[in-house]
Amino acid sequence: MTTVGRTRRPGISGPAETLPILIAMESMQVGAGTSTRRAARADNARVVADVIRQSIVDGAYPTGLPLEDELAREFRVSRNTVRVALSSLRAEGWIDRTPRLGTTVAQRPVDHRLDCLRGLKETLVGYGEVRNAVRIATVLVPPPVVARKLELAVDEQVVYLERIRQLDGETISLDLTYLVSDIGIPLLDADLETNDVFPLIEQVAGCALGDADLSLSAAAADAHSAVDLDVAAGSPVLLLERLTRLADGRPVDLEYIRMRADRITMRGNVSRIHESENR
Amino acid sequence: MTTVGRTRRPGISGPAETLPILIAMESMQVGAGTSTRRAARADNARVVADVIRQSIVDGAYPTGLPLEDELAREFRVSRNTVRVALSSLRAEGWIDRTPRLGTTVAQRPVDHRLDCLRGLKETLVGYGEVRNAVRIATVLVPPPVVARKLELAVDEQVVYLERIRQLDGETISLDLTYLVSDIGIPLLDADLETNDVFPLIEQVAGCALGDADLSLSAAAADAHSAVDLDVAAGSPVLLLERLTRLADGRPVDLEYIRMRADRITMRGNVSRIHESENR
Numbered sequence: 058m059t060t061v062g063r064t065r066r067p068g069i070s071g072p073a074e075t076l077p078i079l080i081a082m083e084s085m086q087v088g089a090g091t092s093t094r095r096a097a098r099a100d101n102a103r104v105v106a107d108v109i110r111q112s113i114v115d116g117a118y119p120t121g122l123p124l125e126d127e128l129a130r131e132f133r134v135s136r137n138t139v140r141v142a143l144s145s146l147r148a149e150g151w152i153d154r155t156p157r158l159g160t161t162v163a164q165r166p167v168d169h170r171l172d173c174l175r176g177l178k179e180t181l182v183g184y185g186e187v188r189n190a191v192r193i194a195t196v197l198v199p200p201p202v203v204a205r206k207l208e209l210a211v212d213e214q215v216v217y218l219e220r221i222r223q224l225d226g227e228t229i230s231l232d233l234t235y236l237v238s239d240i241g242i243p244l245l246d247a248d249l250e251t252n253d254v255f256p257l258i259e260q261v262a263g264c265a266l267g268d269a270d271l272s273l274s275a276a277a278a279d280a281h282s283a284v285d286l287d288v289a290a291g292s293p294v295l296l297l298e299r300l301t302r303l304a305d306g307r308p309v310d311l312e313y314i315r316m317r318a319d320r321i322t323m324r325g326n327v328s329r330i331h332e333s334e335n336r
Numbered sequence: 337m338t339t340v341g342r343t344r345r346p347g348i349s350g351p352a353e354t355l356p357i358l359i360a361m362e363s364m365q366v367g368a369g370t371s372t373r374r375a376a377r378a379d380n381a382r383v384v385a386d387v388i389r390q391s392i393v394d395g396a397y398p399t400g401l402p403l404e405d406e407l408a409r410e411f412r413v414s415r416n417t418v419r420v421a422l423s424s425l426r427a428e429g430w431i432d433r434t435p436r437l438g439t440t441v442a443q444r445p446v447d448h449r450l451d452c453l454r455g456l457k458e459t460l461v462g463y464g465e466v467r468n469a470v471r472i473a474t475v476l477v478p479p480p481v482v483a484r485k486l487e488l489a490v491d492e493q494v495v496y497l498e499r500i501r502q503l504d505g506e507t508i509s510l511d512l513t514y515l516v517s518d519i520g521i522p523l524l525d526a527d528l529e530t531n532d533v534f535p536l537i538e539q540v541a542g543c544a545l546g547d548a549d550l551s552l553s554a555a556a557a558d559a560h561s562a563v564d565l566d567v568a569a570g571s572p573v574l575l576l577e578r579l580t581r582l583a584d585g586r587p588v589d590l591e592y593i594r595m596r597a598d599r600i601t602m603r604g605n606v607s608r609i610h611e612s613e614n615r
Binding site for chain 1: 375378379381382383384385386387389390391393394396410411412424427428445449450451452453454472476477479480481482498512534544545546547548549550551552553554555556558560561570571572573574575577583592595597601602603604605606607608609
């Protein structure tokens with residue numbers, strides 16, 4: 058069996074023993090040196106950081122994180138391991154640590170749905186006020202790939218929008234949008250500052266949207282986009298390409314969206330589909 | 337209307353004019369100085385880079401990218417703007433540029449589905465051979481949050497796995513997995529190196545998986561995880577928490593997965609659900 062760095066414990070198939078994380082991990086490194094112990098601590102700290110990070114996303118800790126001692130007990134690791142985990146989370150911008158106030162959540166990201174097609178304002182009902190700073194709203198001939206995805210002739214024009222989207226005054230995403238012209242041109246007269254594009258498209262088209270293809274990736278913000286998103290260059294962003302169709306299947310809206318990773322989490326629920334059903 | 341950096345063109349509702357991207361954008365900056373022109377070029381370069389990046393993900397350019405001149409014509413921008421776009425894409429690791437060979441795709445990421453529940457090996461059928469380097473496979477008492485999500489008593493034990501997952505020998509993700517013990521313990525004797533956990537769970541449980549809750553974010557790889565993922569520290573990763581249930585609704589598998597952003601793109605299709613239907 059291929060192993061990386063450490064040896065897998067031989068098959069444990071008998072009754073389970075009580076093995077707190079740190080002991081379980083250290084038991085694999087009998088006689089190991091300092092660098093191995095450091096690696097084990099980094100492994101444990103990652104386990105701790107992953108669970109705490111997700112708890113922040115889930116909305117735990119509204120009044121701040123427990124003390125280091127308490128976290129050490131909860132996670133069954135040393136206080137040093139907790140410190141390593143918390144300093145990672147601070148470096149990632151999830152928590153603030155101050156002598157008097159202890160450890161508090163810097164900012165909880167908002168949930169965007171992966172399993173239904175909604176605009177940002179529709180999604181963030183109850184979270185706060187969504188406003189869009191419209192940087193560009195114009196008519197242009199798009200690149201051939203964009204024309205192809207929108208099923209347009211090569212020289213057909215589209216409406217191009219560039220919007221910085223804010224929740225309660227804080228930037229959360231930068232959206233580059235290509236709209237087919239029969240729908241996009243009327244939208245240039247609409248209030249793009251307070252509306253999502255989706256309901257505006259439905260108004261203009263006189264019918265509901267159907268579905269969208271999503272392609273989601275992670276990226277480090279380039280220097281230019283970082284300024285627009287009000288983050289440090291290199292900060293993590295979610296990169297979403299979304300091709301949206303009307304109910305009749307016609308593609309009308311192609312977007313390239315950069316979402317601040319500290320402000321938006323994508324949530325979804327998926328069902329098991331067996332290979333046999335899928336073919 | 338709030339604008340950021342530049343002024344929105346007043347409503348264009350008449351017949352569309354032919355406005356190539358660069359001209360359209362530059363027309364908004366009449367009389368602007370060098371720094372504004374630089375910002376316009378950066379905007380244009382981002383438009384170009386976003387479309388090319390997605391084309392790479394979509395599998396365009398199997399034999400390499402077109403020449404700079406050709407891209408400049410396609411995107412209706414200057415060659416300088418194309419150069420800025422290509423140097424961003426090179427910095428992000430998407431393309432290689434060599435004097436003789438021109439511009440080639442460094443590596444095309446594989447597609448992982450967002451709209452059905454599949455293991456990595458099930459997903460990557462046809463892409464190559466998936467193997468898992470099992471770093472840790474043990475029994476432990478999980479943190480209380482993990483116990484709660486798996487609907488276990490606070491001191492109940494779970495099986496904990498740490499696996500580095502590789503496609504044709506290249507690392508693509510690092511998976512930290514908590515399994516309820518009645519399912520996890522038999523798995524410790526299974527071949528975890530060549531199998532996904534999902535079909536193994538179904539074998540042991542004697543029934544199919546049902547669904548999973550996903551929470552997806554972007555992150556910069558911490559130094560320790562970067563080594564495990566074989567990337568530079570700070571490289572973008574997709575961070576996925578996935579809680580998987582059996583068909584009867586019992587949660588059995590909680591995972592924290594780091595996927596290399598240059599190796600995996602998440603794809604899905606979503607349908608419009610109207611607020612009224614959803615309440």
